[in-house]
Amino acid sequence: MNATIIWAIFRKEIIDTFRDKRALVAMVAIPLLLYPALFLLVSQVAILQTTAVDKGWSRVAVLGDDMHLVRNWVEVIPKVDLVDMPDPRAALSRGELDVVIVVQTGARKVLQEGGTVEITVEYDATETASQRAATRLLEGLAKEKGRLLQQRLIQANITPEFIVPINVTKKNVASPTKVTGSLLGMIIPMIMVLMVGVGAFYPAVDLTAGEKERGTFETLLSTPVAKVDIVTGKFLAVFSLSMMTALLNLASMTTTFSFQIAQLPGELESALTFQISPYTGVLMALFLVPLAFFISAVMMSLAVFARSFREAQSYVTPFFLVILFPAAAAGVPGMNLNNVTQFLPITNVALLFKEMMKGEASPDATFAVLTSTAAYALLALLAAAWIFQREEIMLADSQGTTMPLRRAYLIPRTSAPVGLALFLYGVSLLLIFYLGTFLQLRSPFWGLLITQWGLLLAPAVLTAWYAKLDFSQTFHLVRPNPSQLLGGFLLSVGWLVLLLHINVWIQEVLPVPEEIEKDMEWMLERIHTSKGALGLYFAAAISPAICEEAVFRGVLLSSLKSYMRPWVVWLLVALLFGILHMNIYRLPATFLSGVVLSYLVWRSRSIFLGFFAHLIINASTLWLHLGPMPAYLRPILVTPLEQGEGLPLKILIPAIGCAFLGIAIMENAGRRFGAASVSNNP
Amino acid sequence: MIEAEHLSKTFYLPAGKRVEAVRDVSLRIEQGEIYGLLGPNGAGKTTLLRMLGTILTPSSGSCRIAGVSVATHPLEARRRIGFLSGNTKLYGRLCPREILAYFGRLYNMSPEAVASRTEELAQLLDMEKFMRRRCETLSTGQLQKVSIARVLLHDPQVLILDEPTLGLDILTSQHILDFIEKARRRGKTVIFSTHYMTEAELLCTRIGLIHQGKLLAEGTLETLREATGTTNLKDAFLSLIHWAPQESST
Numbered sequence: 001m002n003a004t005i006i007w008a009i010f011r012k013e014i015i016d017t018f019r020d021k022r023a024l025v026a027m028v029a030i031p032l033l034l035y036p037a038l039f040l041l042v043s044q045v046a047i048l049q050t051t052a053v054d055k056g057w058s059r060v061a062v063l064g065d066d067m068h069l070v071r072n073w074v075e076v077i078p079k080v081d082l083v084d085m086p087d088p089r090a091a092l093s094r095g096e097l098d099v100v101i102v103v104q105t106g107a108r109k110v111l112q113e114g115g116t117v118e119i120t121v122e123y124d125a126t127e128t129a130s131q132r133a134a135t136r137l138l139e140g141l142a143k144e145k146g147r148l149l150q151q152r153l154i155q156a157n158i159t160p161e162f163i164v165p166i167n168v169t170k171k172n173v174a175s176p177t178k179v180t181g182s183l184l185g186m187i188i189p190m191i192m193v194l195m196v197g198v199g200a201f202y203p204a205v206d207l208t209a210g211e212k213e214r215g216t217f218e219t220l221l222s223t224p225v226a227k228v229d230i231v232t233g234k235f236l237a238v239f240s241l242s243m244m245t246a247l248l249n250l251a252s253m254t255t256t257f258s259f260q261i262a263q264l265p266g267e268l269e270s271a272l273t274f275q276i277s278p279y280t281g282v283l284m285a286l287f288l289v290p291l292a293f294f295i296s297a298v299m300m301s302l303a304v305f306a307r308s309f310r311e312a313q314s315y316v317t318p319f320f321l322v323i324l325f326p327a328a329a330a331g332v333p334g335m336n337l338n339n340v341t342q343f344l345p346i347t348n349v350a351l352l353f354k355e356m357m358k359g360e361a362s363p364d365a366t367f368a369v370l371t372s373t374a375a376y377a378l379l380a381l382l383a384a385a386w387i388f389q390r391e392e393i394m395l396a397d398s399q400g401t402t403m404p405l406r407r408a409y410l411i412p413r414t415s416a417p418v419g420l421a422l423f424l425y426g427v428s429l430l431l432i433f434y435l436g437t438f439l440q441l442r443s444p445f446w447g448l449l450i451t452q453w454g455l456l457l458a459p460a461v462l463t464a465w466y467a468k469l470d471f472s473q474t475f476h477l478v479r480p481n482p483s484q485l486l487g488g489f490l491l492s493v494g495w496l497v498l499l500l501h502i503n504v505w506i507q508e509v510l511p512v513p514e515e516i517e518k519d520m521e522w523m524l525e526r527i528h529t530s531k532g533a534l535g536l537y538f539a540a541a542i543s544p545a546i547c548e549e550a551v552f553r554g555v556l557l558s559s560l561k562s563y564m565r566p567w568v569v570w571l572l573v574a575l576l577f578g579i580l581h582m583n584i585y586r587l588p589a590t591f592l593s594g595v596v597l598s599y600l601v602w603r604s605r606s607i608f609l610g611f612f613a614h615l616i617i618n619a620s621t622l623w624l625h626l627g628p629m630p631a632y633l634r635p636i637l638v639t640p641l642e643q644g645e646g647l648p649l650k651i652l653i654p655a656i657g658c659a660f661l662g663i664a665i666m667e668n669a670g671r672r673f674g675a676a677s678v679s680n681n682p
Numbered sequence: 683m684i685e686a687e688h689l690s691k692t693f694y695l696p697a698g699k700r701v702e703a704v705r706d707v708s709l710r711i712e713q714g715e716i717y718g719l720l721g722p723n724g725a726g727k728t729t730l731l732r733m734l735g736t737i738l739t740p741s742s743g744s745c746r747i748a749g750v751s752v753a754t755h756p757l758e759a760r761r762r763i764g765f766l767s768g769n770t771k772l773y774g775r776l777c778p779r780e781i782l783a784y785f786g787r788l789y790n791m792s793p794e795a796v797a798s799r800t801e802e803l804a805q806l807l808d809m810e811k812f813m814r815r816r817c818e819t820l821s822t823g824q825l826q827k828v829s830i831a832r833v834l835l836h837d838p839q840v841l842i843l844d845e846p847t848l849g850l851d852i853l854t855s856q857h858i859l860d861f862i863e864k865a866r867r868r869g870k871t872v873i874f875s876t877h878y879m880t881e882a883e884l885l886c887t888r889i890g891l892i893h894q895g896k897l898l899a900e901g902t903l904e905t906l907r908e909a910t911g912t913t914n915l916k917d918a919f920l921s922l923i924h925w926a927p928q929e930s931s932t
Binding site: 004005008009012015016019020214215216217218219220221222223224225226391 | 735736738739757758760761763765767769770771772773774775776780784785787788789790816832
């Protein structure tokens with residue numbers, strides 16, 4: 001990766017795009033004009049309709065023998081105009097009248113005798129004005145009915161309360177943000193996906209297929225620039241342009257709404273719940289980032305396949321339409337972030353947005369959503385970078401495939417190329433997201449075993465076999481010498497004690513919610529009761545030590561170490577290792593342990609050191625939970641940890657000493673590898 | 683210097699067929715040489731030049747550019763190459779000055795070096811009038827001049843030119859041929875493909891004839907004429923192809 005080159009490519013692509021009139025129209029002019037125009041249209045039509053119906057008076061005629069009595073009741077109703085007509089019913093059907101009121105004969109007498117006067121309001125349900133008039137009259141006459149009832153009660157010497165034994169009122173306790181939150185949460189994610197998609201679409205196609213079509217790609221490929229840098233530079237340009245369009249859209253939409261809504265008549269303004277507060281605006285802007293990242297990456301990797309602009313459009317358009325569904329799905333009532341939905345692309349971001357609007361998002365869900373979105377985007381980018389390597393796709397006129405994927409044609413390699421290693425990681429991550437968590441809920445023991453052996457180790461071994469990788473190099477299958485074993489042992493034990501102490505600190509900064517802790521304990525408990533201690537140690541200590549080491553300190557470490565500085569490799573492998581545990585509360589501890597494990601294997605070149613250290617850490621953690629614990633150890637080891645105090649210095653200082661001694665032995669044990677061994681490889 | 687050893691390139695067609703576009707070609711071109719690559723359409727000229735230019739990876743065989751192995755250090759090798767073909771077009775929405783600045787950055791040149799080199803090339807190639815016009819508004823000849831400037835910008839030791847005079851008028855062609863000759867005199871290594879026999883006769887120190895992916899013959903104009911018993915390159919070319927064993931690619 002070369003930052004100067006990436007920046008140069010990024011800058012050139014931005015300048016190039018800004019000089020393209022078609023791009024400017026699609027990305028800038030449309031959003032700036034669309035919202036004001038759309039809003040103007042909708043609001044003007046709405047105003048026209050409501051004012052016509054609301055302000056218009058209702059024309060009413062009365063039928064019956066005691067017109068005078070009813071007239072008194074009707075005349076006090078607002079916006080009602082009493083009309084005298086020869087044939088009111090015919091006038092109603094012709095639309096000249098809105099309502100005809102039919103009063104029974106001898107109404108005054110019935111009223112005086114304490115009876116019930118029958119009144120019918122005849123209206124035309126197909127006419128809005130007629131419906132409105134009928135509602136007005138029913139409301140007005142109901143008021144009159146209440147007034148008359150009051151009179152009768154007074155005459156009969158009954159208090160008004162007497163006829164109301166129970167009074168029930170309904171009260172909405174949801175906060176206003178929550179009400180608007182749920183309403184907005186439904187529509188806004190779709191709008192955001194649209195905004196980002198419109199922004200990413202044009203550059204994603206133009207910078208890849210467009211460049212191929214114009215014949216400038218081979219020029220770029222003839223320069224001494226790594227393909228990864230080309231992909232990264234272009235991706236950053238697509239991402240930025242997409243963000244720019246989306247923010248323009250957002251700004252245009254919010255100003256349109258806040259400006260225009262203020263001009264609406266009062267009743268309509270309160271009827272429109274679609275108001276965007278500054279908080280919502282900022283939140284939307286933030287959420288555009290993961291969406292733009294993901295959508296730009298996928299659109300670009302699709303467009304790279306195409307040889308022409310038009311062909312690319314036909315690949316990207318279906319994707320654009322399809323992603324509107326997961327965005328809309330988030331609006332379905334009852335959809336919430338859970339173990340499954342937090343890993344569904346687009347839907348998870350939309351749901352997280354919804355929860356943020358209601359102020360209900362939890363940190364672990366946020367973490368899961370952001371990491372999985374980043375993982376998907378990285379997968380898409382890796383795919384794009386891989387396609388860039390494929391000559392037959394990148395050179396517009398070439399004939400047939402030049403890099404066959406059939407195993408017979410593949411060339412043996414010492415270790416996996418970075419792209420393949422990261423792709424393998426992504427596949428395992430997805431398999432565990434979808435299959436592993438599901439299986440572990442059904443059966444903790446078998447679920448854990450299948451996850452480790454089937455979803456982690458098996459894909460790694462299969463890939464290594466298919467890609468003709470050198471097994472002993474890829475998986476670091478080298479016997480350690482005794483001094484390395486000693487150094488590794490000292491470092492692992494020292495680190496284990498430190499880790500227990502560090503966990504107390506982590507617990508203070510990032511306390512594990514009781515629910516998650518209980519879930520973990522429930523799993524271990526169930527394995528313990530059903531399969532015994534041996535089964536538990538096999539599933540939770542031995543299996544992870546073998547399978548996780550094979551993937552992380554095997555395939556990934558051996559692949560990355562020849563491309564990056566050692567400490568970058570340790571940190572990166574450790575981060576990938578931490579993320580795989582899919583739990584933000586365990587991330588700090590797994591990450592730090594990952595650094596130690598990566599260092600051990602990197603320095604010794606032997607996977608066995610990683611395996612033993614991993615086993616020591618996992619098995620000891622289980623042992624601390626389950627025992628058996630000798631009585632004299634309990635006050636030193638368990639009690640201070642349970643009380644959240646951390647370990648006493650008389651344990652910590654020897655542990656630190658132990659760890660440093662281990663590192664010192666490792667450093668002197670020889671068998672260094674890194675740059676020196678790479679050049680020896682054929 | 684260009685050294686190619688047993689270069690082959692195989693393409694795999696969707697139907698399971700293999701096309702051997704280049705078969706076992708070995709070349710050695712010294713500094714100060716102009717090597718002309720001749721051959722009928724589809725002979726494998728472009729594929730061979732693309733492999734030498736590190737645009738394509740050989741299926742087997744190896745090549746070194748100015749002593750740098752293309753397989754192990756492709757980026758270092760590319761730094762020493764100026765590559766031009768019918769498919770290396772220029773960005774239409776940028777002007778020549780911006781294009782040279784962009785490629786200068788991609789070749790890791792300092793901005794000052796790019797600026798002085800740009801001035802120099804603009805004068806040499808007579809491009810000053812259109813340095814600030816967008817490429818989409820330039821004529822074919824003007825564009826080819828910008829392309830030549832792009833190729834020479836980082837002062838490469840090796841020039842790989844795939845039909846550099848295709849579709850140009852006589853004046854511009856001559857201008858570009860003069861440049862190739864000048865580059866040779868300054869000690870560059872040049873390989874170029876062409877369909878124009880006269881160009882090859884005038885310019886090349888050695889000529890290679892490629893047919894059906896194989897290098898049928900190579901040598902100076904005289905040796906080729908002697909070997910075939912002809913008086914000019916055109917007849918030598920036709921006679922070699924006529925006597926070549928015919929095979930269908932499988």
